[in-house]
Structures are given as C-alpha cells and as structure tokens.
Amino acid sequence: MAQDLELLLHDNTFAGYTDKQLAIVEAAVDVFAAKGYANSSTHEIAKRAGVAEGNIFSKFGNKRGLLDAIINPVLRSIFPDMVHNLQTDEFQRHYTNLREFISVLVGRRYEFMKSNARVMKIFIAEVVYNTDLRQKVVARFPEGYWQLLFGEFDDLRQRGMLVDWDNSTVMFYLIASAAGIIGGAMLFNQEIAPHTQTQMIDAITRALSPA
Amino acid sequence: MAQDLELLLHDNTFAGYTDKQLAIVEAAVDVFAAKGYANSSTHEIAKRAGVAEGNIFSKFGNKRGLLDAIINPVLRSIFPDMVHNLQTDEFQRHYTNLREFISVLVGRRYEFMKSNARVMKIFIAEVVYNTDLRQKVVARFPEGYWQLLFGEFDDLRQRGMLVDWDNSTVMFYLIASAAGIIGGAMLFNQEIAPHTQTQMIDAITRALSPA
Amino acid sequence: MAQDLELLLHDNTFAGYTDKQLAIVEAAVDVFAAKGYANSSTHEIAKRAGVAEGNIFSKFGNKRGLLDAIINPVLRSIFPDMVHNLQTDEFQRHYTNLREFISVLVGRRYEFMKSNARVMKIFIAEVVYNTDLRQKVVARFPEGYWQLLFGEFDDLRQRGMLVDWDNSTVMFYLIASAAGIIGGAMLFNQEIAPHTQTQMIDAITRALSPA
Amino acid sequence: MAQDLELLLHDNTFAGYTDKQLAIVEAAVDVFAAKGYANSSTHEIAKRAGVAEGNIFSKFGNKRGLLDAIINPVLRSIFPDMVHNLQTDEFQRHYTNLREFISVLVGRRYEFMKSNARVMKIFIAEVVYNTDLRQKVVARFPEGYWQLLFGEFDDLRQRGMLVDWDNSTVMFYLIASAAGIIGGAMLFNQEIAPHTQTQMIDAITRALSPA
DNA sequence: CATGAATGAGCGTTCATTCAT
DNA sequence: AATGAATGAACGCTCATTCAT
Known part of the structure; x- marks a missing residue:
C-alpha cells in the first residue's frame, strides 16, 4: 500500500484529505484490487480503514466517487x-x-x-x-x-x-x-x-x- | 451470439439442453460480456432470455453454475x-x-x-x-x-x-x-x-x- | 416406515392408492418427521419416493393435502x-x-x-x-x-x-x-x-x- | 408480550439494544410463537415491529440469529x-x-x-x-x-x-x-x-x- | 396416469445510502 | 467532521404449483 499511496499522494487529488479520508482510499485500493469493485462493499472498506461508513459518502458522495478518486490520478499519471x-x-x-x-x-x-x-x-x-x-x-x-x-x-x-x-x-x-x-x-x-x-x-x- | 453459440454447441456440455435453457446461456453470454459477471443480475438474464428466473436455478444450480457452464467449454476448447x-x-x-x-x-x-x-x-x-x-x-x-x-x-x-x-x-x-x-x-x-x-x-x- | 405404513394401511384412507401414491406417503412421513412440515419440500419427497413431483399434486391437490392424508388416519386411529x-x-x-x-x-x-x-x-x-x-x-x-x-x-x-x-x-x-x-x-x-x-x-x- | 419482555430484559443479552431492536425481538416472539419459526417471515416480523427489514440482519446476522437471541436467555434462565x-x-x-x-x-x-x-x-x-x-x-x-x-x-x-x-x-x-x-x-x-x-x-x- | 420443465410469488439477505445524533 | 443505526430496493434463490407432452 505504501507504494500505491506514494504515487497517489503525489497527485494533487489528495491534497487536503484528512487522515481518515486517506485511510479510506488506502483500504479501498486494497479491497477493490483483491475482489473487484463490484464485489467490494463500502462496509468492508470502512471497517478496514477503521472509520465509520458514513465518511465514505460525506467525502466521496457515493461508492463510484471513491473509485473515481482512485482511478483519476492513474489517468493523470500514467498518461x-x-x-x-x-x-x-x-x-x-x-x-x-x-x-x-x-x-x-x-x-x-x-x-x-x-x-x-x-x-x-x-x-x-x-x-x-x-x-x-x-x-x-x-x-x-x-x-x-x-x-x-x-x-x-x-x-x-x-x-x-x-x-x-x-x-x-x-x-x-x-x-x-x-x-x-x-x-x-x-x-x-x-x-x-x-x-x-x-x-x-x-x-x-x-x-x-x-x- | 450466433458465433458464440456455434462454438458452444459443438461442446457436449450443451447436449440435451432445452430451447429455454439455451436461451438462458445465450442471454447470459450477452449480459456477462457487457457488464461483467458481478454486475449482471439473474433477473436481467431471465428477462432477456424470455424465461422465468427460476429456470436458471433449476438447470444451473446457482448464478455461478451458469458462469461455469459458459466458461468450462472455453477451458476445454482453447486449452x-x-x-x-x-x-x-x-x-x-x-x-x-x-x-x-x-x-x-x-x-x-x-x-x-x-x-x-x-x-x-x-x-x-x-x-x-x-x-x-x-x-x-x-x-x-x-x-x-x-x-x-x-x-x-x-x-x-x-x-x-x-x-x-x-x-x-x-x-x-x-x-x-x-x-x-x-x-x-x-x-x-x-x-x-x-x-x-x-x-x-x-x-x-x-x-x-x-x- | 414399515411400521408406520402398517398402521396407515389399516385405515381405509389408503384403499385404492397406487404403489406410487403409497410411496409418496411413505416418503412424506420420513421427511416431515425428520425436518418438520414447513421445512420439507415436495421435491425432496418426490425424489425419495422415486416418482415425479407432479404426482403429489394430482393425487393430494397440494402439499397440505398430503399432510392431511397422513394426519387424518391418526385422528381416526388414536382417538x-x-x-x-x-x-x-x-x-x-x-x-x-x-x-x-x-x-x-x-x-x-x-x-x-x-x-x-x-x-x-x-x-x-x-x-x-x-x-x-x-x-x-x-x-x-x-x-x-x-x-x-x-x-x-x-x-x-x-x-x-x-x-x-x-x-x-x-x-x-x-x-x-x-x-x-x-x-x-x-x-x-x-x-x-x-x-x-x-x-x-x-x-x-x-x-x-x-x- | 410485556411479561415475556420483562424476563428477557433481565437477561444481559438485551443490554444495549435500541428501541427498534427490542421491537424486533418483541415482534419475533409474537410471530414465532403464533406460526412457528419456519412459517414466520422476516418481512412480517419487521412490519409488526414497525421497522425496516434490514435491521433484523444488521443486528442479528440472519433469521436464525434472531431465534437464538430469543432462545439463549431461556437456556440461561430455565436451566x-x-x-x-x-x-x-x-x-x-x-x-x-x-x-x-x-x-x-x-x-x-x-x-x-x-x-x-x-x-x-x-x-x-x-x-x-x-x-x-x-x-x-x-x-x-x-x-x-x-x-x-x-x-x-x-x-x-x-x-x-x-x-x-x-x-x-x-x-x-x-x-x-x-x-x-x-x-x-x-x-x-x-x-x-x-x-x-x-x-x-x-x-x-x-x-x-x-x- | 405420469412426467419434469416451466413458472413466479415470496423468501432471506446484502448493501449503498441517508440522517439524527 | 464523524458516527453507525436505520432504510429499502434489489439481489440470488427456493419451492409449491401448473401443464404440455
């Protein structure tokens, strides 16, 4: 994860994120990669991040928004x-x-x-x-x-x-x-x-x- | 689909299937390929096949069994x-x-x-x-x-x-x-x-x- | 089962039953007693009786009718x-x-x-x-x-x-x-x-x- | 019900339950006792409790967990x-x-x-x-x-x-x-x-x- | 009479999402 | 901002029942 986050952190997308919000992204990367987006639940991500599930939605709007927050930096970085x-x-x-x-x-x-x-x-x-x-x-x-x-x-x-x-x-x-x-x-x-x-x-x- | 079924029909997996059961396989191939397995619902597959949802389960046991019925012939044919x-x-x-x-x-x-x-x-x-x-x-x-x-x-x-x-x-x-x-x-x-x-x-x- | 059927057979309820119909009653007694009426499926009963599921309904009308056919002789026999x-x-x-x-x-x-x-x-x-x-x-x-x-x-x-x-x-x-x-x-x-x-x-x- | 709950409330099993969760237990006792566990639906229990069906599962895991929550205090109290x-x-x-x-x-x-x-x-x-x-x-x-x-x-x-x-x-x-x-x-x-x-x-x- | 494929209502369960605290 | 109880639509699945063969 450290490696993944290292990259993502260089992207300005994550400027201003609180620790909890970063933890959510970290956890989401883990879970999405392991089981696929559709098979991952926001409940599991929140648990792994050690935060309440509601935080995902107050920051990212919905589950898709969390995926976008992970994917967009890739779009910017690899290309x-x-x-x-x-x-x-x-x-x-x-x-x-x-x-x-x-x-x-x-x-x-x-x-x-x-x-x-x-x-x-x-x-x-x-x-x-x-x-x-x-x-x-x-x-x-x-x-x-x-x-x-x-x-x-x-x-x-x-x-x-x-x-x-x-x-x-x-x-x-x-x-x-x-x-x-x-x-x-x-x-x-x-x-x-x-x-x-x-x-x-x-x-x-x-x-x-x-x- | 015609092409896909042509192949699958040559595989003995589909011998003895009724028309409706074949229609389920056809529809499932369409839907799984378009949206991914996890994002596909048995309801949609049944609707597209023009068949009651229960048929999927009486023939294939569960949703995964339907995926296997599609995937196994690949395993046998390509390898x-x-x-x-x-x-x-x-x-x-x-x-x-x-x-x-x-x-x-x-x-x-x-x-x-x-x-x-x-x-x-x-x-x-x-x-x-x-x-x-x-x-x-x-x-x-x-x-x-x-x-x-x-x-x-x-x-x-x-x-x-x-x-x-x-x-x-x-x-x-x-x-x-x-x-x-x-x-x-x-x-x-x-x-x-x-x-x-x-x-x-x-x-x-x-x-x-x-x- | 033999014992149970011995009793039930003495009841005129079962006069004129075909072999398959008797097999259904035998199987139903087994399954109902083991798992309870509500947890038993007509599919399992038919399978255990070695007959097609439809026979249950053509003879007994519905699942409840099968239960009644078992229960009524008790009512008549024990009382x-x-x-x-x-x-x-x-x-x-x-x-x-x-x-x-x-x-x-x-x-x-x-x-x-x-x-x-x-x-x-x-x-x-x-x-x-x-x-x-x-x-x-x-x-x-x-x-x-x-x-x-x-x-x-x-x-x-x-x-x-x-x-x-x-x-x-x-x-x-x-x-x-x-x-x-x-x-x-x-x-x-x-x-x-x-x-x-x-x-x-x-x-x-x-x-x-x-x- | 009042009586039943009186007992169950003395059991530490129900400490920390919310009002809605207690209402679920109350409703479940009513419905299970009236129709039997297998014939009761979680839908009916939720309706009678005035609660969304999902609450049953978030608190009790599954229907069986709700039964256990009712039965376990009996085990502890009567024996x-x-x-x-x-x-x-x-x-x-x-x-x-x-x-x-x-x-x-x-x-x-x-x-x-x-x-x-x-x-x-x-x-x-x-x-x-x-x-x-x-x-x-x-x-x-x-x-x-x-x-x-x-x-x-x-x-x-x-x-x-x-x-x-x-x-x-x-x-x-x-x-x-x-x-x-x-x-x-x-x-x-x-x-x-x-x-x-x-x-x-x-x-x-x-x-x-x-x- | 016998079969079992077909049906679809209803079930238990999951989960993204909301919102009062 | 943070929490997690509460929601309810949608899901996979079961099963009594029907009916063409």
Whole structure:
C-alpha cells in the first residue's frame, strides 16, 4: 500500500484529505484490487480503514466517487499531461537507436505499474467494461503527442532502424506486447528480473526492426 | 451470439439442453460480456432470455453454475486436453522454420478467440480475480506437453532459428505478446486485418529469432 | 416406515392408492418427521419416493393435502370412533382396580405411539400451531365418551380407589403425565423398557390413588 | 408480550439494544410463537415491529440469529448455570420431605414458564427438531449437578420418603410428568389454578413415594 | 396416469445510502 | 467532521404449483 499511496499522494487529488479520508482510499485500493469493485462493499472498506461508513459518502458522495478518486490520478499519471511533456521528457532527446527508445518508453511504464500494481489492476478492470473511460484514455493523448511520437518513428525508420509499417501498427505492437508482458507478470504476482527485462526489450526491438 | 453459440454447441456440455435453457446461456453470454459477471443480475438474464428466473436455478444450480457452464467449454476448447493430443495436432509435424511454428500456434488461438469474443471476455475477466481458475488453466498443460513444446524449441534453437533463451522465457514472450495483441484488438472490438496478422506474426518471429 | 405404513394401511384412507401414491406417503412421513412440515419440500419427497413431483399434486391437490392424508388416519386411529367403541373395547369390562384401568388406557396408547412414532411426531407438531386441528381432536371425544369415562372414574372413586378430585382434573393428570412420559422417551428416540413401563404405571396409579 | 419482555430484559443479552431492536425481538416472539419459526417471515416480523427489514440482519446476522437471541436467555434462565449454583439455590437447604422438594423444583419452573409462555413455546418447538439444542440443554447440567440432585434423592430414600427406583428413573418421571402438565396447560392457553397446582404436586409426590 | 420443465410469488439477505445524533 | 443505526430496493434463490407432452 505504501507504494500505491506514494504515487497517489503525489497527485494533487489528495491534497487536503484528512487522515481518515486517506485511510479510506488506502483500504479501498486494497479491497477493490483483491475482489473487484463490484464485489467490494463500502462496509468492508470502512471497517478496514477503521472509520465509520458514513465518511465514505460525506467525502466521496457515493461508492463510484471513491473509485473515481482512485482511478483519476492513474489517468493523470500514467498518461501524463502530454502537452506539458512535449518539449521535455520522452521526446526532447534524440534517440540514437530503436532499442534505447523502446527501453525508455516501456521501462518507464513498467516501473510505474510495478509500483502501483493494485491501483493498476483496479484501473484495468474498470477499463474493460467502461467505454467512457476507454475514450478518456484515448483523449489523454492529444493530436500533438501523436505527431511527436510518429515523428520519432519516421525518424528512426528513415535511419533504417524501424520496420516499414504504418506508424499506428508499430504503436499497436509496441503497446500490446508490452502490456501483455507486464500484465502477464502481474497476473501471477511476479516481478520481471532485470535480466529478463533486458531480454524482453531486446525482443521487442528485434520485432520492430526491419526484416 | 450466433458465433458464440456455434462454438458452444459443438461442446457436449450443451447436449440435451432445452430451447429455454439455451436461451438462458445465450442471454447470459450477452449480459456477462457487457457488464461483467458481478454486475449482471439473474433477473436481467431471465428477462432477456424470455424465461422465468427460476429456470436458471433449476438447470444451473446457482448464478455461478451458469458462469461455469459458459466458461468450462472455453477451458476445454482453447486449452484442449493436451494429454490426448500429444501425438497428433500441433506437434506431430515438423516445422521447417520458426515462423511456421508461431503461425500455427498463435493463428489457431486467434481464430478461436475471434469467433468467441464475448465468451473470451467473460473468461478473462474471471481469470483475473479467480486464483482457482488460473490454476485450472495451468493444470491443463501436463508435463508431457511442456516436454514436447520445449523439445520443439530445442530443435529450432539447434537449427539456429530460435533465440538463445530459457525455454520458459521464450514461451512467456510468445504467450504474453500474442495475448496482448489479441486482447488489445478485442478491447476495441476490432478484427485484425489479414495483412496486419501477417505483420504481427512476422514481428513475433523476429522477436524470437537469434540476435 | 414399515411400521408406520402398517398402521396407515389399516385405515381405509389408503384403499385404492397406487404403489406410487403409497410411496409418496411413505416418503412424506420420513421427511416431515425428520425436518418438520414447513421445512420439507415436495421435491425432496418426490425424489425419495422415486416418482415425479407432479404426482403429489394430482393425487393430494397440494402439499397440505398430503399432510392431511397422513394426519387424518391418526385422528381416526388414536382417538378411535368412540361411539362404536362405547359398548366394546375399553369400557365394556369392569376394572377391578385403578392400576388395571390405567394400564389398559395408557399401555394401549403407548403401543400405538411406539408403532407410529414418526406419524405421531408429525401430528403433534401440527397440533401445536393448529387451533382447528386441536378442536377436531377434542371433538373426537363425544359427550357419551366422557360420560362413560367419568362414570368409570366415579365407580373407582366410590370403591375408594381414586383420588377425590374433579373428574376433569383426574383426566388431565392422567393424559398430561402419560403424554409427558411417552413424549419424553420419543424425543430421545428411546423405548421404555418393560420394567420401567411397570414403574411408570405404578407411579401414575399411586398419583391418582386417594391420599 | 410485556411479561415475556420483562424476563428477557433481565437477561444481559438485551443490554444495549435500541428501541427498534427490542421491537424486533418483541415482534419475533409474537410471530414465532403464533406460526412457528419456519412459517414466520422476516418481512412480517419487521412490519409488526414497525421497522425496516434490514435491521433484523444488521443486528442479528440472519433469521436464525434472531431465534437464538430469543432462545439463549431461556437456556440461561430455565436451566441456570448449575456449576455456579451448586452451593446455593435449590440444594443448599435440607428438605424435610419429598413434597417440599418437588414443590420447589417444579413450582419454580412453572412460574418461569407461565411468565414466558410464548418464548417457551418457541423453545420447545425448536428442541423437537434440533438435536444440537437438545444436547446443549443436557450440557447445562454438569456432573456435579447430578451428584447433588441424586444425593438429595438418596437422602430422601434413606429416610423412607422416596420410591425405590433408579435415581435416573425418578428424575425422568419427575421431569416428564411436570413437563406434560405444564405443557398441556400451555397448549390450551390456560393457567393452572392454585388449587390445581396443589393437587398436581400432591399427585407427583404420591407417585414418587414408596408403595 | 405420469412426467419434469416451466413458472413466479415470496423468501432471506446484502448493501449503498441517508440522517439524527 | 464523524458516527453507525436505520432504510429499502434489489439481489440470488427456493419451492409449491401448473401443464404440455
């Protein structure tokens, strides 16, 4: 939990929360991740948080509001406000090769997910049945982001370092295989050893290299 | 649904079902896939099936029994009884190269999943929170299966066609990336065009080829 | 069961019953006695009888009708049609002493109850909550019966063999203590050994003898 | 009801109950006694108590818990914790004759049952079908209790005041006939007039006196 | 007569939510 | 803000009863 909360606490969502309210969020993350949102009761969450059930509703309005309070920071964190990062972060530098590029993109996401496994599980379970949320995720990537990312692809391809596919197909393979690898590991509660991480990134790199 | 039922009807699980009982299964697949098992009510399923609610319980015992009736055929179909298939099927032939091997293994699963998208969604959602079911899936792969699969890996590796990793790491990448690709497509209700299928299999092949 | 049925079969209620219908009655006696009428299901009775559930309703109308078919013979048997017995049976002879009188009255009822333990249990449980049935029981004892019984009491009292109480009080003690003794034994599924039977009858005799 | 509650309120089981929770117990005693536990619905109990049905379950867990809350005080009251009462109460004094002894033992129970008729009815009906509860009743009489009671019997017998039977047979007659008398009275909702009480105790005394 | 699939009212129970304290 | 008793709609489920075969 400490890890999960560490992340959530960096989000301004939780500024001004009382100790009890934070305890509710902590407990909710535990319970939602263990049994799924629909199978969790506000009674159990309140008990685990050591507070009265009413507190959940005075702060979060309803059970759904509590879920949103957990999910929204994920939306903001894993898909950080791309507009602000455009000039900095992932695209400010020039990658000398495909492997370095993949390593940064995937590695960063893996670190995040590893540190926030329970919150991520809640988020993903919600995304599966929630079309609105799915569209919100897509909406977090503004036009400009794709331009920069695809620009990076184009650059690598011109230098003969990237397979000759549609940019969107490249992106799909990158996201899908990385998500499969990370999700698979999480499903069995296992970390990916550093050596294996290297192997995985090597493999994705080969996959996206020209034939 | 037509597609889903087509599959399920080939499974002997549904032999002897009355029309109403089949209608319940059809409706349940619809509702479970749309809202998740926990958020679905037997009342809604019965209404959609045009049937009295009691029928669900006289046939399936309880709500969970209805889920099992949907899930068990998946277990039998996507992970067929490997013990009996050892000499036949996927391992009877000799693959001339890695790509052919991957193409058969992955392609076959993709076809199945595409035809049974809703049932698969139900199955996967259940696996995430159900440790028992996860172990059942694992148990469907007996020792002998791994020996044959890994023997195939060893053979390909000796012929210089497979990356020099642990067999289990190879397998993990293969399953995880394929699952990510197929799951990602299903999440957005999209088929993978034949051309893209080729690209994906090419990519996985490169990923698992020696450096 | 054999014993219970032996009794019930002597009642003309069961004349013309098919084998299946008799099997239903047998099964119902078992189940009602074990779990109580309200906690027994027609499904279980039908299963135990090896017949389809519908048979219960085509023969007995409803579940209550099945209970009545079991209870009515008890009403007729344990409280036999007193009018017909007036000249015969219990009051035709002259008892030489109180003990002999009690021995016949109580002994006969005990034998009946021992042979029909399960049916009696069903009957008693029903009587507790069923005012109508209670009144039916009372109604089985016509005016003439009391006259004869109380006449017997008066006779014994005049001969100095019976306590100087109201006849109705004598009767109450007689019935209540005998019922308590027999019921207590049945509650723990135990027979009363012949030696103990003698002791009990001796005791009741002393209880009702003049001080 | 007032009477019943008077008793139950003296039991610490009901300390800390809210008004509504007490109303539930009151209503449950009414309904259970009138129709039997199995035929009573929580809906009816809640309605009669003027309370939402959910309150039953938040306080008592389930319907059975409500029955237990009614039954347990009976267990504690009618069969008080004998271990602690060994030196006091019924056995501390020396009875000068059998009648006095019976009068205390039976009279005390009769007073209790008369004041708690409905609760007793519920208790007895439950005992008939509940083997566990029957054993609990038996378990409330520890070894030491029997020793004292049988010691009292032995003492009376040596003084020529008690019939020459097994102690357990004496006890059985005592309990069974008293229970039959009290139960019979309760079955027809009638009190036993003081004069009749005297007669009954006299009768039991004679029954257990030497021939 | 016999069957058992089908029905649906009613049950015990859960739980998000409200609100007086 | 904090409490938890109270609420009642909705749930999964049971079971007496019906009826087409």
